[in-house]
Amino acid sequence: MIGFNNVTYTYPNGMGVFNVHLRILPGEFYFLIGPSGAGKTTIIRLIYMDMFPDRGEINVNRFSSKKIRKSKIPQLRREIGMIPQNFNLLNDRNLFENVALPLHVIGCEKKEIRDRVMSLLIEVGLEDKAYEYPRELSGGEQQRACIARGLVKDPDIILADEPTGNLDPSTAMQIMGLLERINRKGTAVLMTSHNYRLIKELGHRFIEIKNGIIQTG
Ligand SMILES: Nc1ncnc2c1ncn2[C@@H]1O[C@H](COP(=O)(O)OP(=O)(O)OP(=O)(O)O)[C@@H](O)[C@H]1O
Numbered sequence: 588m589i590g591f592n593n594v595t596y597t598y599p600n601g602m603g604v605f606n607v608h609l610r611i612l613p614g615e616f617y618f619l620i621g622p623s624g625a626g627k628t629t630i631i632r633l634i635y636m637d638m639f640p641d642r643g644e645i646n647v648n649r650f651s652s653k654k655i656r657k658s659k660i661p662q663l664r665r666e667i668g669m670i671p672q673n674f675n676l677l678n679d680r681n682l683f684e685n686v687a688l689p690l691h692v693i694g695c696e697k698k699e700i701r702d703r704v705m706s707l708l709i710e711v712g713l714e715d716k717a718y719e720y721p722r723e724l725s726g727g728e729q730q731r732a733c734i735a736r737g738l739v740k741d742p743d744i745i746l747a748d749e750p751t752g753n754l755d756p757s758t759a760m761q762i763m764g765l766l767e768r769i770n771r772k773g774t775a776v777l778m779t780s781h782n783y784r785l786i787k788e789l790g791h792r793f794i795e796i797k798n799g800i801i802q803t804g
């Protein structure tokens with residue numbers, strides 16, 4: 588589903604990720620774990636083809652970082668649910684509109700959008716907040732809204748970048764439960780975290796990264 592073959596990406600300051608090999612299988616739940624600055628978000632952005640490797644090749648479903656045309660990138664992203672580290676909800680749109688946005692972009696019908704968005708807001712427990720604005724929500728609520736937005740296109744993989752990073756332990760467990768439920772329905776999940784304790788307790792597969800280098804794990 589996702590493969591990194593000897594991938595290197597270097598920022599102008601010399602930081603980045605180096606000689607990365609990865610295999611993400613369909614339907615599995617993976618943690619990408621490592622300290623702050625290790626390269627987790629860099630890996631996520633490379634999968635989303637937000638940027639391209641200096642060396643090596645990334646394959647996501649049938650797309651290759653070496654061959655993909657710019658015009659095909661939206662097609663690739665339709666298959667990926669991205670939950671970015673900095674929520675980036677639009678402040679001038681209410682929750683319903685924020686979650687609906689990816690469907691508007693791909694030209695869905697109004698009724699389909701309504702049904703899909705409402706069922707996802709129910710799934711993440713925010714149906715009562717559909718018409719509120721991001722600034723009226725707590726951090727945990729904004730995080731759940733981002734998960735709903737990431738799921739709205741029914742992707743076959745979710746990239747969740749520190750979805751529990753700024754939350755209290757009980758809200759964090761609630762978010763974990765939500766991602767695990769989504770995974771049990773067949774969606775692969777790649778979730779980053781710097782919380783080693785969380786990961787030990789849950790027993791999912793994990794990939795560890797330090798200083799841009801994947802550790803054997
Ligand atoms: N746009 C950028 N320009 C230059 N350097 C960058 C850029 N983005 C990240 N870096 C550097 O690359 C390294 C990896 O960053 P990355 O964001 O992937 O870390 P991370 O593992 O996601 O960290 P965190 O847990 O804090 O989110 C860091 O040293 C960072 O300073």
Ligand SMILES: [Mg+2]
Binds near residue numbers: 672748749
């Ligand atoms: Mg990060």
